[in-house]
Amino acid sequence: MQQTIIDNYKQAAAQANQQAVKYKKLANTYSLLRLGIFGLMVFAIYLTIAQDNFTIMAVSFALLLAAFAWLVARQGSYERQRDYYLDLQRINLNEIDSLQNNANLYNNGQHYSNEKHIYSSDLDIFGNASLFHLINRAATSTGNDKLADWLNAPADKPVILSRQQAVKEIAANNEWKVNTQTKLLFAIKEDTDQMKRLFVYLSTPLKLPGEKWLTSYIKISPYLLSFALLAGIFLYPVFKLVVIAIVIFNLLILISKGSYILRGGAIADKIGSVLANYAIVFNAIESHQWQSQRCVDLNEKLRTNQTSKNIRELSKLINKLGYSLIMIVGFLLNVFFLWALKQILQIEKWKRSNHHNFEEAFDVIAEFEALISLAVPAINYPDWVYPVIADTEGYTVKAKNIAHPLIPGKRVDNDYDLQDAFKIDIITGSNMAGKSTFLRTVGINTVLALAGSTVCAAAMEVSVITIVSYMRIKDSLNESTSTFKAELDRLQMLLAAVEHQHRVFFLIDEMLRGTNSMDKYLGSKAVIEQLIAKKGVGMVATHDLQIARLEDKYPDYVRNYYFDIQVIDGEMLFDYKMKHGECKTFNASLLLKQIGINVGEE
Known part of the structure; x- marks a missing residue:
């Protein structure tokens, strides 16, 4: 399917190039004719002087000016046609480049990056190899701003549904979409002010x-x-x-x-x-x-x-x-x-x-550019689906074969089912088994869904929720902030959001990494219990198996999932599939052994 899409873009790019060559030749011809008109004007001045007859210049200039104006208009028309087809070729080649190399001539949205945003930094929404980089087709600065706003916060259900219908219509009219992009490509070089x-x-x-x-x-x-x-x-x-x-x-x-x-x-x-x-x-x-x-x-x-x-x-x-x-x-x-x-x-x-x-x-x-951008996945990835926007009392995040849209090549998909409920899912597993990627998979597809686009899944149903993430916690030398202090600040923000904001769905990846293992366990357990008390809903990925015991204490609220590995002849095999229960196999010692460090038993 994707190869057919690429072939269609290649054919369109080749046809655009043929037209560009045609109009370039015509523009050059009329440019030479304009030069000829200028020469005739000079000759008319010579005759006027030689014959001492002002009538010659008056009549000649009237006729030649009319001819010159006509030639200018024709040449300008051909140059515009040439430029249009050159830009049309660029647009089609860009789609090929996006599909094959994850490249994009449009802005990657780096200037919208904000590490303090509730999810955009953790979910790779902006910057190189980001969601914005994948879908953005906005040439104007206002179009970029509009798309960034839509990806930075969920819309209300009526707005999401109206965008979905608009995106469906634009995706069904790819020729209009590509032509409009072509006509707007000039703005990509314009001053933002x-x-x-x-x-x-x-x-x-x-x-x-x-x-x-x-x-x-x-x-x-x-x-x-x-x-x-x-x-x-x-x-x-x-x-x-x-x-x-x-x-x-x-x-x-x-x-x-x-x-x-x-x-x-x-x-x-x-x-x-x-x-x-x-x-x-x-x-x-x-x-x-x-x-x-x-x-x-x-x-x-x-x-x-x-x-x-x-x-x-x-x-x-x-x-x-x-x-x-x-x-x-x-x-x-x-x-x-x-x-x-x-x-x-x-x-x-x-x-x-x-x-x-x-x-x-x-x-x-600007809004049409944002809608065009949201239509890109529907056109380039026709196996993606429009999510159902649920209207349930509890939280709904339900997906079949959901995968990460930014992973190139063959993606590993998973199912997830939170249907009209209040739950916290504890996800345990080995290093590199897929816990963090799964959290980002759910998060980034939810961002797409609540912006009005298609999602990388076979089916998805989601209620209007506000994603809050706790994943890439960094220290800050400029702000004299240690990693642990940064984690505490993020936790405080998360807890406040759960208490005061509407329908927060949190994604937590390994809490309190900046402290010792006992404090980490006790602190993580206390945070999760406070989230339960606040009726918080979300997912927590952790290496700490003791956290999984919370399911015993809160069987109606906590669910356990895990990602595991198989070790065959000393080789680790990852299937990246999420399963019910808690993880029993860990791989830190094997990974250390691969770099020459043997971990002995106590």
């Missing part, structure tokens, strides 16, 4: 003095100049002086308003092409016929505000402003139309009418 600057720009008026009369004059200026120019050529030579006077007056206006043009254009110039790209993305969302309620609601926000249309208009205005920077073309546009000032005034008019609700619109893109 760019959108903040855009929102500030849209909400800050320029306050240009004399805006009203300038707007009126700009409308009639090209007609006045054209009339004076034609009259000077065909009727009265004295009108040539009028032409010069109008040109000088127009240039003086531009010079006097130069600071406003520069101020307004400085930011606009940087975001024009970016806005055009976002307009394409908004249109991709708006034009799709959505069925799931969450996608319908998100789409309605855009359609109500005509987001793609409005952003496309602003992008065009900003791009038109850029024409004024094109040497001879810019000079003529400014002389005839006061072009730069005209576009600045149009942009300000647009800002006054349309700057509202734009942050909400860009949040729609």
Whole structure:
């Protein structure tokens, strides 16, 4: 199955490359034609001087400028098509790389890592080779933030179910997903603060003095100049002086308003092409016929505000402003139309009418990126399943053939059954037998389930719970914290969470490692008994067999499971399968013997 998925991505990447080569050739051809137009303009100037006939230049420039503008538009279109297919190729190759090498061109979320978070550090949610690294397909900074928020805390059941339906719809429309990723890939290189600057720009008026009369004059200026120019050529030579006077007056206006043009254009110039790209993305969302309620609601926000249309208009205005920077073309546009000032005034008019609700619109893109990311497992790993979100009085964490999604190759799966109950499961076992991995397996799949994605299991049912982990406890030289002190801090946090937070499900891996064995046992036993008193629910992995005796004291609350090994001819064999009961076989002495240390009996 997975090889078929990889082959499909390879075929799509090859087709995208063929299209990219095609449009690259067309763009190069039109670039040469543009150079030819420039040469004809130079020749027209030569003829005008040689023939002393201004009509030649006037007519030639009018025709050549029109031809030049058409060529620019065509070349730009072909370059955009080329870039689109190159990005489409990258997107498909990235999926192949993800499936084969666990690689990803998108952000791995390292900057979201927080060792003090209740579970993200212990469960490898962020950073290299993390869950975020596996599924993230968000190019924008806001999309990354949204996905990180969803993985950092469980959603409510209605929200989870609405996300599930949206993810199912996106997963069933992989072509739309890949195309939308392609259209957003430009944002992966953008400055993370760019959108903040855009929102500030849209909400800050320029306050240009004399805006009203300038707007009126700009409308009639090209007609006045054209009339004076034609009259000077065909009727009265004295009108040539009028032409010069109008040109000088127009240039003086531009010079006097130069600071406003520069101020307004400085930011606009940087975001024009970016806005055009976002307009394409908004249109991709708006034009799709959505069925799931969450996608319908998100789409309605855009359609109500005509987001793609409005952003496309602003992008065009900003791009038109850029024409004024094109040497001879810019000079003529400014002389005839006061072009730069005209576009600045149009942009300000647009800002006054349309700057509202734009942050909400860009949040729609962020949410779609997060949903696309949650759909990745459903598409790339079709054997994963959508979990059932239970609504039980007790805790429910039930799974069939559940495995760790970040383990490459053949994964060993296990079953787990906590059905509408309040239990603490003690898991004993040898070193490297799979205790810690199983705790992380349950934890990371629960995070996926409560975010709205599929899980790495044949079936899973889980109630809305808050995972709290106690696994990778580290000392801190910066905070002058010993390992034992760090463990005490984590225990205090865990106990407080169980008492005050809703439905905490804890994952504890080897408590109190930073103290002697007797204190460790007595302390661990006391902690578990306090958790029982608080009706805490979760799993405790330990090497200490005495902890397993708690099942005798609390038979209705404590259950024992274990991971064991087989030793055949001195070789340890791990099956990584969890079984009922307590472990009887340990392997520390065998492991020490393998590195040359013989452990004698007392």
